[in-house]
Amino acid sequence: MALRGVARRRALLDATVRVIGRGGIAAVDHRAVAAEAGVPLGSTTYYFDSKDDMVARALEHVAEREAERLRAESEGGALDVGPDLLPERLADVVIHAWAGDRVTLLAQYELYLESARRPYLRPAAERWDRAYRDLLQHALELLGAPDPPRRARLLCASLDGLLLDHVATASDPSELRSLAIELIERIAAP
Amino acid sequence: MALRGVARRRALLDATVRVIGRGGIAAVDHRAVAAEAGVPLGSTTYYFDSKDDMVARALEHVAEREAERLRAESEGGALDVGPDLLPERLADVVIHAWAGDRVTLLAQYELYLESARRPYLRPAAERWDRAYRDLLQHALELLGAPDPPRRARLLCASLDGLLLDHVATASDPSELRSLAIELIERIAAP
DNA sequence: GTTGTACATGTACAACTGTACAGATTGAGG
């Protein structure tokens, strides 16, 4: 089976994400990624066609991972609560998984921004966005909000902005939570 | 007078911003910036201590420029309209200046994100944020919203998210405008 | 005109970086 290398490949992708989170895309080079993953330099060229390819796969990797998490959260019944509790539950789903991992969150924004410049990255970014928006749309339907697709789009972008502000300013997490809840309630309101 | 070089210095800063907007911070190197500004390589080391310094000054440059624009807009009476027209006027102020210059907008987000990693960039990013939030707070007061500082924080982050989404997905500008207006109205609502 | 200072730039080079590649190792199938 051609599966022996899968673990190492993933280790390299994870390492790439950490390097980007810590120092931006500018900090990515084969040696830094190899060291971060604890593998020899040669491995990086074996698993990726080029540096650009490495960065691109890293985006697809985080996007896929995040999309899966959101879908799992949705199907796992995270939103199965009354409408009065839904906003804070939703805020927790969106925020909590990130609270502890500032570096990954930074990398995610870095890669999202990069997708604005490299058209071939758009599909991955869009699949991620889609999973995100589906979750929000579902919640908005449960909350009885009108025109859920549009509201979901608005809420998705707004929450992203809130997260970005939080990660940039390292603001108080509990304040972030309270702002997120308020945002959700306001955008869900008829 | 020690002022002869000011124009060239600004030309280099503008060039740096364009390079970042087009290719990200990873694309910045002395030669690329010099070529973009139409000056010889040596100029870059004359005006900046290092590459990091160059990028840092570029952030301060855009931040200062943007903060000034927002202040001018505010004092220039852009918000002197009735409460019914204020939301769309505000949306135009926030959005319109950017609509034509995708590259600069991308650079702004890139630099804002970078300020999360380099603490010495925070003051510049914060002065910018402050100018932005002051404008929004003023508008929210005119709209009679309660707790304007908090609402301004929320609106600031949300609108940023909306812009980020727009610049990443190259979405329809008129849809962006309509979403921005809705966001403003919802966050201003009592 | 001399001098001092800010401005300017071409060139050089050590360090870094992307990538190729030859050769080693592994492990499943025959």
Added chain:
DNA sequence: CCTCAATCTGTACAGTTGTACATGTACAAC
């Protein structure tokens, strides 16, 4: 055991990049 493909890795090297610096030029003050 042999074969073969996948996996792995150390080394090499050409191209790039950050930065120093010697040398110049402009121009205000005296």
